[in-house]
Amino acid sequence: MNEILQYTLQGLAAGSFYALAALGLAIIFGVLGVVNFAHGACYMLGAVVAAVLQDLLGLNFWLALLVVPVVMFVFGVVIERLLVSRLIALDPLYNFLLTFGLTLLLVDLVKRQYGVSGLPYTRPDLLTGQITLGALRLPTYQVFVLAFSLLVCAAVWLLMTRTRIGMIVRASTEKSELTRALGVDVNRWVTPVFGFGIALAGLAGVLAAPFRAITADMGSSFIIILFAVVVIGGLGSIVGAVVAGFIVGLVEAFGQAYAPALSQIAIFVLMALVILVRPAGLFGREENA
Amino acid sequence: MSTKRIVATAVVTAGVLALSACGNAGPGGAGSDEFTDGKLVLAVLNDQSGVYKDLSGPNSVKAVEMAVADFQERHGDDAVVEDVEVTFADHQNKPDVANTKAQELYDRESADIILDVPTSSAALAVATQAAEKEKLYFNIGAATTELTNAQCNKYTFHWAYDTYQLANATGTAVTEGGATDWQIIYPDYAFGQDMDKSFTAAIEAAGGTVGDHIATPFPNDNFSTFLTRAASAEPDVIGTMQAGGDLINLVKQYNEGGYVDQGIELAVGLMFITDIHSLGVEAFNGVNFAEAWYWNFDDENRAWADRFMEETGTRPSFAHAANYSAATQYLEAVQAEGTDDADTIVGHLEGKEIDDVFLKNGKIRAEDHRVIHDVYLARVKTADEVTEEWDYEEILATIPAEEAFKPVEDSTCSFG
Amino acid sequence: MLEVRGLDAFYGDAQALHGVDVTVAPGEVVTLVGRNGAGKTTLLRSVMGLHSDVRGTVTLDGEDITGLHPHQRARRGLGWVQDDRGIYASLSVEENLTLPPVTDPGSAWSLSQVYDAFPVLADRRRAPGTTLSGGEQQMLAVARVLRTGARMLLLDEPSEGLAPVIVQRIRDILLEVKARGTTVLLVEQNVKFAATVADRHYVLAEGSVAADLDNAEFTARQSELLEYLGI
Numbered sequence: 001m002n003e004i005l006q007y008t009l010q011g012l013a014a015g016s017f018y019a020l021a022a023l024g025l026a027i028i029f030g031v032l033g034v035v036n037f038a039h040g041a042c043y044m045l046g047a048v049v050a051a052v053l054q055d056l057l058g059l060n061f062w063l064a065l066l067v068v069p070v071v072m073f074v075f076g077v078v079i080e081r082l083l084v085s086r087l088i089a090l091d092p093l094y095n096f097l098l099t100f101g102l103t104l105l106l107v108d109l110v111k112r113q114y115g116v117s118g119l120p121y122t123r124p125d126l127l128t129g130q131i132t133l134g135a136l137r138l139p140t141y142q143v144f145v146l147a148f149s150l151l152v153c154a155a156v157w158l159l160m161t162r163t164r165i166g167m168i169v170r171a172s173t174e175k176s177e178l179t180r181a182l183g184v185d186v187n188r189w190v191t192p193v194f195g196f197g198i199a200l201a202g203l204a205g206v207l208a209a210p211f212r213a214i215t216a217d218m219g220s221s222f223i224i225i226l227f228a229v230v231v232i233g234g235l236g237s238i239v240g241a242v243v244a245g246f247i248v249g250l251v252e253a254f255g256q257a258y259a260p261a262l263s264q265i266a267i268f269v270l271m272a273l274v275i276l277v278r279p280a281g282l283f284g285r286e287e288n289a
Numbered sequence: 290m291s292t293k294r295i296v297a298t299a300v301v302t303a304g305v306l307a308l309s310a311c312g313n314a315g316p317g318g319a320g321s322d323e324f325t326d327g328k329l330v331l332a333v334l335n336d337q338s339g340v341y342k343d344l345s346g347p348n349s350v351k352a353v354e355m356a357v358a359d360f361q362e363r364h365g366d367d368a369v370v371e372d373v374e375v376t377f378a379d380h381q382n383k384p385d386v387a388n389t390k391a392q393e394l395y396d397r398e399s400a401d402i403i404l405d406v407p408t409s410s411a412a413l414a415v416a417t418q419a420a421e422k423e424k425l426y427f428n429i430g431a432a433t434t435e436l437t438n439a440q441c442n443k444y445t446f447h448w449a450y451d452t453y454q455l456a457n458a459t460g461t462a463v464t465e466g467g468a469t470d471w472q473i474i475y476p477d478y479a480f481g482q483d484m485d486k487s488f489t490a491a492i493e494a495a496g497g498t499v500g501d502h503i504a505t506p507f508p509n510d511n512f513s514t515f516l517t518r519a520a521s522a523e524p525d526v527i528g529t530m531q532a533g534g535d536l537i538n539l540v541k542q543y544n545e546g547g548y549v550d551q552g553i554e555l556a557v558g559l560m561f562i563t564d565i566h567s568l569g570v571e572a573f574n575g576v577n578f579a580e581a582w583y584w585n586f587d588d589e590n591r592a593w594a595d596r597f598m599e600e601t602g603t604r605p606s607f608a609h610a611a612n613y614s615a616a617t618q619y620l621e622a623v624q625a626e627g628t629d630d631a632d633t634i635v636g637h638l639e640g641k642e643i644d645d646v647f648l649k650n651g652k653i654r655a656e657d658h659r660v661i662h663d664v665y666l667a668r669v670k671t672a673d674e675v676t677e678e679w680d681y682e683e684i685l686a687t688i689p690a691e692e693a694f695k696p697v698e699d700s701t702c703s704f705g
Numbered sequence: 706m707l708e709v710r711g712l713d714a715f716y717g718d719a720q721a722l723h724g725v726d727v728t729v730a731p732g733e734v735v736t737l738v739g740r741n742g743a744g745k746t747t748l749l750r751s752v753m754g755l756h757s758d759v760r761g762t763v764t765l766d767g768e769d770i771t772g773l774h775p776h777q778r779a780r781r782g783l784g785w786v787q788d789d790r791g792i793y794a795s796l797s798v799e800e801n802l803t804l805p806p807v808t809d810p811g812s813a814w815s816l817s818q819v820y821d822a823f824p825v826l827a828d829r830r831r832a833p834g835t836t837l838s839g840g841e842q843q844m845l846a847v848a849r850v851l852r853t854g855a856r857m858l859l860l861d862e863p864s865e866g867l868a869p870v871i872v873q874r875i876r877d878i879l880l881e882v883k884a885r886g887t888t889v890l891l892v893e894q895n896v897k898f899a900a901t902v903a904d905r906h907y908v909l910a911e912g913s914v915a916a917d918l919d920n921a922e923f924t925a926r927q928s929e930l931l932e933y934l935g936i
Contacts, residue, residue, distance in 0.1 A: 002521075003517060003521050006517045007514055007517065010511075010514050010517065013513070014511045111342070115343045115563075116338075116339065116342040116346075116533075117533065117537075117561075117563045117566070117567040118537050118567040118568065119567060120566075120567060120568055120572075122571075128544075129547060137546075137547060139545040139546050139547065141545050142513070142545065167796060167803075167804060168804070170793070170795040170796060171796060173795070174793050174794065174796075175791060175793060178791040180755075180774065180775040181753050181755055181775045181785040181787070182776075182804060182805035182849070182850075182853075183776050183780050183806050183853060184776055185774075185776045186776070187774075210541070211542065212510050212511075212537075212538050213535070213536075213538045213541070213568075215340075215534045217340065218510065218534070221509075221510065252511065252514075253511075253514045256511070256514040256515055257514045257518055260477075260503060260504055260505060260506075260515065261477065261504055261506075264506045285794060
């Protein structure tokens with residue numbers, strides 16, 4: 001029983017990373033129609049920037065949670081203005097390939113600068129150790145990761161549902177052309193939305209820094225799982241991305257616990273089943289022809 | 290963009306990824322392998338960009354270049370060969386790439402010897418090429434005992450370490466230290482499976498038992514659940530056979546779970562000093578592991594490490610030192626015999642006893658080409674014990690060369 | 706009010722409109738009729754700026770808007786209602802209403818005016834837009850652009866797929882809109898419906914204007930037209 005609770009927490013903690021990053025991926029896809037292959041690299045950059053700023057400036061974890069997303073937002077804005085916007089009118093495949101190329105570039109630059117064995121990261125004392133509930137011992141950091149990402153997801157949800165910006169994002173996610181025809185300047189929101197999505201990936205990276213190896217390759221397998229998450233949740237579906245992120249985390253954890261050899265396959269089997277039963281994903285809408 | 294289209298695109302991209310890994314041809318160049326041309330070519334074939342780049346990679350090429358420079362300085366005008374070249378190629382840890390690169394190096398670049406080759410599957414592929422081309426191959430970076438057992442050959446030498454030696458050092462020492470009840474977590478590929486078997490044998494021989502053998506995907510960034518599962522059996526120690534980034538993931542998550550407080554130790558199967566450097570000593574919490582060589586062990590090592598530092602800006606791992614040693618011993622053999630004829634060099638080296646910066650009480654076993662030497666049981670220092678950068682290890686015990694490796698009578702190698 | 710001059714429209718190599726001239730006077734209700742594929746929707750989309758592969762000019766109140774983006778055209782008073790109504794599933798009824806920015810506060814309907822005119826929308830204001838019936842969605846789509854204060858509505862087949870009683874309701878709305886002085890250009894297959902609301906009719910055939918008829922002529926030649934249109 002204890003183990004099951006622990007597996008559940010571990011699954012939800014792992015899912016937190018997927019949920020945050022997939023949220024960014026879904027928002028970018030929704031508004032720009034761009035499948036950002038570089039999302040895994042941005043997750044990696046978030047962790048690397050946190051580690052480098054800690055090394056150079058002594059920036060602690062709490063400040064990194066604020067500063068790194070801002071840095072990544074700016075990075076996203078620059079990438080969107082400089083590169084993505086030039087291809088936006090073309091077939092979406094062009095931007096997919098662009099972001100793919102960007103991934104190779106970023107990964108190799110980080111390898112060149114910081115090597116491959118990873119960067120050290122000191123986590124705050126407050127988050128070390130475990131929370132003990134009777135016989136149950138839950139790692140404090142995992143509890144924190146889960147709580148923090150739920151908080152961020154809730155904040156993004158409020159932003160999406162309670163503000164005019166959110167309404168515009170939802171509207172242009174659903175019907176981009178119509179939204180323009182109704183007088184909304186969607187283009188004005190494209191750049192900040194891209195930056196925001198990248199910032200979420202960076203934030204997931206900061207959360208990973210104390211908990212995972214900070215290497216140039218840390219985003220490579222992450223992005224593959226992330227694609228599975230957004231396909232399961234429904235492309236462009238914001239709620240779907242979050243829910244599917246946690247589901248995939250749980251599948252991974254329980255797979256590792258009870259069928260280790262199948263734990264990664266299980267995610268893709270789930271994806272295949274979802275595509276078969278609901279091609280648009282759990283929360284996706286069937287497309288208009 | 291439709292769901293189908295996205296999925297199709299992802300598949301195409303995976304294909305592109307696979308293809309992109311195949312490019313990157315090494316430096317070309319024609320030459321003659323006639324020793325009479327006065328030319329000797331040493332080729333380093335290893336991981337120049339991936340997970341093993343730091344622990345060996347480009348700095349091993351540097352170490353081999355140092356060996357060549359030292360050789361030329363030692364012998365000056367008396368050197369039997371003037372023109373000694375060092376070349377290298379990136380095998381990306383893939384056996385098929387290693388196989389092709391080895392052919393290229395031997396045939397097109399007239400390499401007289403290939404050095405390093407981490408990743409067991411790649412190492413075995415190169416051994417096959419060495420046997421076929423009848424050219425020398427000194428393996429340093431790979432751990433598989435197969436190189437000196439079933440898949441051994443006349444031209445292949447295994448210079449630094451292997452899974453038997455790692456298990457024999459760590460598994461035996463930790464078990465004899467009282468931690469008899471083990472759980473093993475290993476990555477599910479050739480190296481990990483081999484390590485799991487070697488450790489199990491060593492632990493059982495020392496009177497311990499292994500509960501579960503937990504196979505994990507590779508690569509993997511989430512080990513929390515595996516650790517919980519291993520810990521639920523309440524063992525004395527969890528042995529991890531993960532390497533590189535996976536090892537760092539696992540260690541971070543081991544610390545997160547507070548298993549130390551529950552009295553569950555962590556034993557690391559294979560670790561390089563570069564891993565400690567990247568994660569910091571605190572994370573390793575005084576963990577014990579097998580070390581093949583340590584830069585700050587004695588004055589001789591340290592003097593060489595200082596020179597290495599000047600060349601590369603970093604301290605050497607045992608792989609760097611072993612590459613230097615292998616290149617040096619090869620060059621000295623050539624000098625002694627006055628030829629680069631592979632069979633002559635093999636004859637010269639077989640049974641030879643060597644002491645150099647890397648090989649302490651070293652000997653090249655004629656029967657299986659296992660190069661034996663003293664190895665160590667090391668402990669990661671605590672933060673307050675560290676006095677300078679890279680000062681991470683305390684050597685707890687020296688395991689004499691004769692005891693460190695698999696006994697020659699147990700080897701299944703035959704050069705027939 | 707609206708002047709379209711020499712409009713050619715293309716889909717790749719295929720030309721969908723050939724030198725179309727259309728004029729709509731202020732306060733006028735004008736329909737575009739024609740068979741499927743005659744270019745009616747392409748013409749409407751080109752006026753809105755949604756079809757960009759065009760030659761020719763579109764002038765609104767004397768201003769050349771040919772090069773403007775759709776949202777800029779909307780802000781100059783064009784109100785767009787597309788043939789599938791374009792109701793957002795991810796937005797509530799009220800959000801559907803408030804999404805487009807108000808462009809002319811003077812003539813814009815307030816939210817309470819909209820709810821007075823369409824009580825069903827008030828009742829369902831919190832529900833997702835697409836949970837409304839087809840007729841209710843059509844009302845919502847029209848109310849949405851009225852709320853912006855659009856001076857000219859572009860409607861693509863407002864009566865399509867609706868029950869006769871609903872079609873009647875839509876016609877009443879259009880007549881009320883017309884009475885307020887709002888200009889309307891609509892694509893309509895339903896000739897009877899068109900005749901009851903419009904002042905003038907353009908008959909499109911194969912991407913060109915085949916006839917420009919006032920409502921009297923249109924009504925007189927209705928059966929001939931029906932045959933011609935193959936409806």
